[in-house]
Amino acid sequence: MKLALVHDWLNQNGGAEDVLEHLVRFFPASPVYTSMYAPDLMPDPYRAWDIRSTWMDRLPGIHRHHQRYLPLYPLAFRNLDLGAYDVVLSNKSGFCHGVKPGRDTLHICYCLTPTRYVWDLEAYLDREQFGRGVRAASRLVGNLYRRWDYAAAQRVDQFIAISTEVQARIRRVYDRDSTIIYPPVEVAERFVPSATIEDYFLIVSRLVPYKRIDLAVQACTQLGLPLIVGGQGRDRARLEAMAGPTVQFIGYVPDEDLPDLFARCRAFIFPGLEDFGITPVQAQAAGRPVIAFRGGGALDTVLPGKTGLLFAEPTAESLAAVLRDFDASSFDPSALRAHAMQFDSAVFEREITGYVARTWDDFRAGRGRRAPSR
Secondary structure, three states: OOEEEEEOOEOOOOHHHHHHHHHHHHOOOOOEEEOOEOHHHOOHHHHHOOEEEOHHHHOOOOOOOHHHHHHHHHHHHHOOEOOOOOEEEEEEOOOHHHOEOOOOOEEEEEEOOOOHHHHOHHHHHHHHOOOHHHHHHHHHHHHHHHHHHHHHHHOOOEEEEOOHHHHHHHHHHHOOOOEEOOOOEOOOOOOOOOOOOOOOEEEEOOOOHHHOHHHHHHHHHHHOOOEEEEOOOOOHHHHHHHOOOOEEEEEOOOHHHHHHHHHOOOEEEEOOOOOOOOHHHHHHHOOOOEEEEOOOOHHHHOOEOOOEEEEOOOOHHHHHHHHHOOOHHHOOHHHHHHHHHHHEHHHHHHHHHHHHHHHHHHHHOOOOOOOOOO
C-alpha cells in the first residue's frame, strides 16, 4: 500500500500536530503533504520527515501569519494531485481534505472538525479578534467557502470523526456518515495516580476566551475554593482581574511537571466546549476526577458519577453548584485510570492502522467506492 499523509499547515504545534506525529510514526514510509512548512517553528524531529509543501510556502509572511491567506488554501489543495498513491489519509481541520485523489486512490479523512472558519465564521472572527478588513473579506467569500468545502467533502471516500460531537457535525454539515476513532493520548506510562492528594482544583489550558476559564475563576472565587490555573494566553490579564485570593496563575507548565500536578489535585476542571479534549483524559489517567461542561468531547471522555461530574449550563453559577457538593473521595482512582486507558495512543494505533487496512481491502474489492458528488 502506497500511502500519503496530508495536513493543513505546519507552522504551529497543537492537537492536530500531535495526531500527525502519531500517524507519521505508524506510517513511516509515507510523505507528508501540506500547504506550507516553517521548520523553525516546529519541533526538531519534523526535519527528518519527508515534508512536501505547495507553492503557498513561498508567499511572504505566511509562516507566521497563515490566516491572511485563507482564500488561497482551497486552490492549493485542489491542485495537489495525489493520484500516484493507493491511499490518502488527510488529517483535517481546515482545507486539506480538498486534495485531488486519483480514481483508484482511496481517500480517508481523519476529521478533527469540519472547517470552523467556514461553517462557524462569525464565532471564529470574534475569537481571533480580526480587524474590519479581514472580517469584511471573510464574509464576502463565506458562501463560496461553504460551497467548495461541501463539494470537497463529497469527494472523500470515508470519514473518521474524533468524537460523537464531531460525528454529528460531519453529518449535519457534510451529510456524510463517519466512524469514531478517538485521538491518541499518551497515558499508559506518563500519568499515574498519587497517594498524596492536595487541596486544589486544577486547570491546564491555553488562556483564550473560548476555553471559558472565566467560569472556573468566577466559581472558585465565589466559593473561596483553591484553584491553580496553568497555561498562558491573551486572556490572562482579564482572568487575573476577576480572580480572588484563592485563584493562583502559574503560567507555562513544563511537560515533565504535568503528571505530578494532575495527580495531586482534588479534581480537574474542564469548563469549555471542545471537540474532544486531551487534558480530561490525562487527569483521569492520573487518577483524578473531572468536572466538565456537559457538551462536546466531554460527553465521550467523562462518565458522570464514575469518572467525574458534568455541569449543565455554561455559567459560573452552574459550575459552582457542582463544586459546592463535590466529594473527591467518592471516586476510585483505579477506575478512573482504567477508563482513561481506552484513549491511549496504543489503542489509536491499533484502530487507525486496522481501519486503513480494512478499508483499503474493501476499496480494492469495489465495495468502498465513493458516491458521485452531489
